Amino acid sequence: MRAVIQRTTQSQVTVDGELVGKAGAGLTVLLGVGAEDTAEDARYLADKIVNLRIFEDADGKMNRSLLDTGGEILAISQFTLYGDVRKGRRPSFTAAAPPSLAEPLYEVFVQALRAHDVTVGTGRFQTEMQVTLTNNGPVTILLDSGKLF
Numbered sequence: 001m002r003a004v005i006q007r008t009t010q011s012q013v014t015v016d017g018e019l020v021g022k023a024g025a026g027l028t029v030l031l032g033v034g035a036e037d038t039a040e041d042a043r044y045l046a047d048k049i050v051n052l053r054i055f056e057d058a059d060g061k062m063n064r065s066l067l068d069t070g071g072e073i074l075a076i077s078q079f080t081l082y083g084d085v086r087k088g089r090r091p092s093f094t095a096a097a098p099p100s101l102a103e104p105l106y107e108v109f110v111q112a113l114r115a116h117d118v119t120v121g122t123g124r125f126q127t128e129m130q131v132t133l134t135n136n137g138p139v140t141i142l143l144d145s146g147k148l149f
Contacts, residue, residue, distance in 0.1 A: 001031065001032065001033055001034060001037045001041040001042060001045050001105070001109075001144070001145040001146075002031070002032040002034070002081040002082065002142070002143070002144050002145075003029050003030065003031050003032070003045055003049065003081075003142070003143045003144075004029070004030040004078075004081065004140065004141075004142055005027055005028075005029050005049055005052065005054075005140070005141040005142075005143065006027065006028045006029075006133060006135050006138070006139065006140050006141075007026075007027060007054055007055065007135065007136045007137050007138075007139035007140075008023070008025070008026065008027060008028045008074075008133045008134055008135055008136055009024075009025050009134045009136045010022070010023070010024055010025065010133065010134050011023050011028040011074040011121075011131065011132065011133035011134070012074070012121075012131070012132055012133075013074065013076055013121070013122075013123040013124075013129050013130065013131045013132075014129065014130045015123075015124050015127050015128070015129055015130075020122070020123060020124050020129075021074055021076075021121035021122045021123055021124075022074060022121045023071075023072035023073055023074035023119070023120075023121045024071070024072045024119075025069075025071050025072065025136070026066055026069070026071025026072040026073055026074075026118075027049065027066055027071060027072075027073045027074075028073070028074045028076070028131075028133045029049060029073055029074070029075045029076070030076050030078040030081060031045075031075060031076065031077055031078060031081075031106060031109055032077075032078055032079055032080070032081025032082050032096065033077070033079070033082075033096070033097040033101065033102035033105045033106060034082055034095055034096060034097055034146070035094075035095055035096065035097045035098070035101070036146075037097060037101075037105055037145065038105070039105060039108045041105070041145035041146075042105050042106075042108040042109040042112060043108065043109075043112045044145055045109060045143060045145050046109050046112030046113045046115075046116070047112065047116075048143060049066070049073075049113070049143070050065060050066045050067050050073075050113060050116045050118055051065045051066075051067065052065055052066070052141065053065050054139055054141060055068065055069050055071070062139075066118065067116060067118070071118075072118065072119040072120070072121070073113055073118055073119070073120045073121070074120075074121045074122070074123075074131075074133075075106075075109065075110055075113060075120055075121070075122050075123075076122070076123040076129065076131060077102065077103075077106045077123060077125050077126075079093060079096040079097075079102065080093070080096075081096075082095045082096035082097075083096075099125075099126055102125075103125050103126070106125060110122055
C-alpha cells in the first residue's frame with residue numbers, strides 16, 4: 001500500500017461539480033492499494049499516518065502529530081500510485097489491486113483512521129475526481145507499507 005501524505009491547511013474533492021469530501025487543517029492522503037496488500041497494511045498505514053510527527057511545536061520543530069493537533073484528513077483512493085513507467089512511456093498498472101480488492105482495503109484504511117477519532121473526508125472510489133488543496137510548508141511524505149514492516 002502506498003500513500004502520499006501532504007500537510008495541508010484545507011483540501012476538498014469534487015465529482016461532477018459536487019463536493020463529496022473535504023478536510024480543514026491537517027492532512028491530505030492519496031492512497032494506492034497494491035495487488036499484494038492486506039487489511040494489516042491498511043491498519044498499519046492509518047496508525048503510522050495519524051502519529052507522524054510532521055506538525056510544528058512551539059519551537060518550530062516537527063514534533064507534533066495529527067492527533068496532537070486535532071487535525072482532519074481527506075483520504076482519496078488513487079490507483080495511479082502503482083503506475084510503473086520503467087519500460088516505455090505509458091504506465092503499467094499491473095501491480096495495482098483490482099477494484100474488487102482495492103475498495104474494501106481503502107474502506108479498512110478509512111475506518112482505521114476514524115478509529116483514532118479523526119474527522120475523515122473521502123473521495124468517491126473509482127470515479128474521476130478533482131482534488132484541490134493548499135499544501136502547508138510544503139510538507140509531503142511518501143509511505144509504502146511494504147517497506148515499513
